Amino acid sequence: MKTAITRGVSDAIAHCELTHLDRTPIDVGRARAQHAQYEGALEALGYRLIRLPADPALPDCVFVEDTALVLDEVAVLTRPGAPSRRPELAAIEAALAPHRPLLRLEAPAILDGGDVLRVGRTLYVGQTPRTSAEGTAALASLLSPHGYHVVPVAVSGCLHLKTGVSQVAADALLINRGWVDARAFPGLRLIDVDPAEPTGANSLLSGDTVLYPAAYPRTLACLEGEGLRVATVPADELAKAEGGLTCCSLLFDA
Ligand code: CIR
Numbered sequence: 001m002k003t004a005i006t007r008g009v010s011d012a013i014a015h016c017e018l019t020h021l022d023r024t025p026i027d028v029g030r031a032r033a034q035h036a037q038y039e040g041a042l043e044a045l046g047y048r049l050i051r052l053p054a055d056p057a058l059p060d061c062v063f064v065e066d067t068a069l070v071l072d073e074v075a076v077l078t079r080p081g082a083p084s085r086r087p088e089l090a091a092i093e094a095a096l097a098p099h100r101p102l103l104r105l106e107a108p109a110i111l112d113g114g115d116v117l118r119v120g121r122t123l124y125v126g127q128t129p130r131t132s133a134e135g136t137a138a139l140a141s142l143l144s145p146h147g148y149h150v151v152p153v154a155v156s157g158c159l160h161l162k163t164g165v166s167q168v169a170a171d172a173l174l175i176n177r178g179w180v181d182a183r184a185f186p187g188l189r190l191i192d193v194d195p196a197e198p199t200g201a202n203s204l205l206s207g208d209t210v211l212y213p214a215a216y217p218r219t220l221a222c223l224e225g226e227g228l229r230v231a232t233v234p235a236d237e238l239a240k241a242e243g244g245l246t247c248c249s250l251l252f253d254a
Pocket of ligand 1: 016017018019060063065066082085113114115159160163241242243244246247
C-alpha cells in the first residue's frame with residue numbers, strides 16, 4: 001500500500017533554520033492549511049497517511065524528508081547537518097521501524113534527505129553544507145550492498161540538491177542549472193525552470209503525476225507543454241522556511 005509519513009507544522013516554525021532566505025513572518029495557520037491541502041493531494045494520489053504530531057520544541061519537524069531515506073529494502077536514518085534538527089529523528093525512527101530494517105548514519109557524517117535524489121538504483125547526493133563527503137561515503141557503504149550506486153553532485157546557491165533538481169518523469173528531471181551541476185545527469189532529459197522562477201525546481205513525482213507548487217505558473221506551463229500530468233498545491237507559506245514539496249513527506253510502499 002502506498003504510504004506517506006507526514007508531520008504537523010510546529011508552533012515554533014518561526015524559529016526554523018534559514019540559509020538562503022531572509023526571515024519573514026510565517027503565518028502558522030496558513031502554513032497548516034496549505035500543509036493539509038498537501039496531505040489531501042497525497043491522499044488523492046492514493047497514499048495512506050501516517051500523520052505524526054508536530055513538536056513545539058522542533059521548529060522544522062514538518063520537513064520529514066531530511067530525517068530518513070526510505071528504499072524498498074531498508075530505511076536509512078540520516079544525521080541532519082543542522083544540529084537543531086537531529087532530535088526530529090526519534091519520532092521518525094518509531095514510525096519507520098515497523099516497515100523497514102533501519103540503518104543509521106553515524107557521526108561525524110552529516111546528510112540531509114533533501115540532498116538525495118533517487119532515480120532507479122542511482123542515488124544522486126548533493127554536496128552542501130548539510131551533506132558532507134563523509135556522509136556521502138557512509139551512505140554509499142550502507143547501500144552499495146543493496147545494489148545502489150551513489151553519485152555526488154555539486155550544488156551551490158540553494159539549500160539542498162532537490163531545491164535545484166527533482167524528478168518529473170521516469171526519464172526526466174526539472175532543474176535550475178544555475179544551482180546544480182547538470183553534467184551529473186547524462187542520459188536523463190533535463191527540463192529547465194523558467195528563468196523568472198529559480199526556486200521552482202522542487203516537485204514531487206508519484207506514478208505519472210507531478211505534484212507542483214502553484215506559485216510557479218511559467219514553469220507549470222512548461223511542464224504541461226512537455227505532456228506531463230501536473231497537479232498543483234499552494235505551498236508558499238512553508239517556502240518561507242525554505243521547504244518545498246518533497247520535504248514534507250516520506251513516501252514508500254508498506
Ligand atoms: C531547514 O533549513 O532545515 C528547513 N528550514 C528547511 C528544510 C527543507 N527541507 C528540504 O528541502 N528537504
